Amino acid sequence: MRLYEHEAKAILSRYGIAVPRGTLVTSPEQAFDAAEEIGKPVMVKAQVLVGGRGKAGGILSAENPEKASEVAASLLGRKIGGEDVRKLLVEERLEMTSQFYVGVTVDSAKGCPVAMISSRGGIDIEEAASSDPKSLVTASVNVLEGFREYQARSLARTAGIEGVAAASSGLTLWRLFQIFRTYDAELAEINPFVETTDGRFVAADARLNIDDHALFRHPEIDSMRDTRAEGPLEREARMSGVNFVDLSGEVAIMGNGAGLVMTMLDMVKRSGEEPACFLDTGGGASKDRVHKALNLLFMKARDDPRVKAILFTLSLMITPAEEATEGIIKAMKNAPSSLPVYGVIHGTGSSAAQLELRESGVKLFERIEDAIQAISQITRR
Known part of the structure; x- marks a missing residue:
């Protein structure tokens, strides 16, 4: 969940970081x-x-x-x-003499937070790092050891920041790290962090992204969610507990696992078609979850005339295929009459489940490639 600038600045202020x-x-x-x-x-x-x-x-x-x-x-x-x-x-409006960058994010390769500071703020940090690599200094942080203020000041000096500016930007980076850890953030950054003509150091802009999966620990943050910015499909997905990204293609895609769904998206695009959405059931493939997920795709198809077909793949290792099948069959009763539904299902009890799915109107295939090929034949008519 990304916070609005004014919300992020309110949190910064509570941690002693000056804001305009x-x-x-x-x-x-x-x-x-x-x-x-x-x-x-x-x-x-x-x-x-x-x-x-x-x-x-x-x-x-x-x-x-x-x-x-x-x-x-x-x-x-x-x-x-x-x-x-x-x-x-x-x-x-701030009258400034210098601009800096301070930030903390997650290094997914190393599996730890990384603190960042640059003597060049006010521009895209990737651009700054590309044009002047020495201006951006980073440090991986061992969460068991923590991140100390003197380490932050040392990073600032290494980035070429001197004097009072080094002390202030280092202290701000240390405080930002405390915010990052306290709020389970994925990204916390101030760009630019400025020195003003009257000698103040102020966070002119701020960004704070909170891990959605940690929001249960921060009900005060979750309550700030601006649902007006959500469309009806996104709102329904959030309430159903599934991960949904709306796209603009012809094939609505569902699977039980983000990696599986991304693979399906790639395969659909390679076939010459375009995905209409990304839907990961997340957290398993129970009857209720699968039912809600497939109904969401039907909502998408009714709202978007570009959708020509639905494709789902369920790879079941824990949930019995019979249980997931019940959810699909229940949802199929509300399927738009002219919308073909293609599926691939594998796992415990899938052989018996396939017969029931075919009777419900699902066009089943053994391989995803074969299902996509069949979809291509109808979308290109």
Whole structure:
């Protein structure tokens, strides 16, 4: 779950990291009042969960309250990165002398957190690392040993940051690591972390991504989820406990395992077709879970005329095929009449289950390749 900028900054502030004075607003009138209260030039920032807001015109400057109101009116209701702008953050404009980057993420190859700091902030960190590799310094962190403040300061100096800036950015990186661990984050970053002309060190922008699978430990974060940004399919998937990504192709895809589903997506694309969605039942293939997952694909097909077929693969090692089959048969009773459903099922009891599935209307195949070939014949008519 990715937090909005204003939500991430609220957490940073609680951990002693300075953030600009600002107010969340939802109307031009509120933007006027916020700018007037701040009493100096402001930045009006669209609160959307996409990158590149600045390049898309979602972050604008305003010299006075009247201009802030005008800018807010132009931003509210716009689409940025496919998201409707419903909220704006009006905050003081920072006059800066230096910009830095501090961040913590997960090194999936090493299986541990990695702390990052750069003397070049305000730009894409991959771009900075590519153009000037020495400007970005990283350190893998052993979670049993922890990450100490002196280590963070040392990283800052290694990145070429000096004096008070090294001490401040190092302390901020250490505090950011505490946030990263406390909130089970996948990514925590401040870009840019700036030194202002009046000698302050401030987090001008912030990003915090929380591991969805850890949200049960953070109900206060889960309650912040903005369900308005979800479509009906995403909302239904979340409530059903399955992993769903909406796509724009002709073949709706379901499987019991992310790796299996990604393999199916690749195979469908290699055949010349396009996937209509990614659906991983996640957490097993029980009757109820499979029933909800297949019903979700039927919802997708009813809403999206581009969907020409459904393809599922179930590789069952623990759940008996009979149980998963019950869920499929129950869902097939609500299948759109003109929508063909293709399936591959293997595992304990699958031979007996296949007969029942065929009787329910599922076109079964032994191999995924054969099912995709059959789908290609109908989609290319």
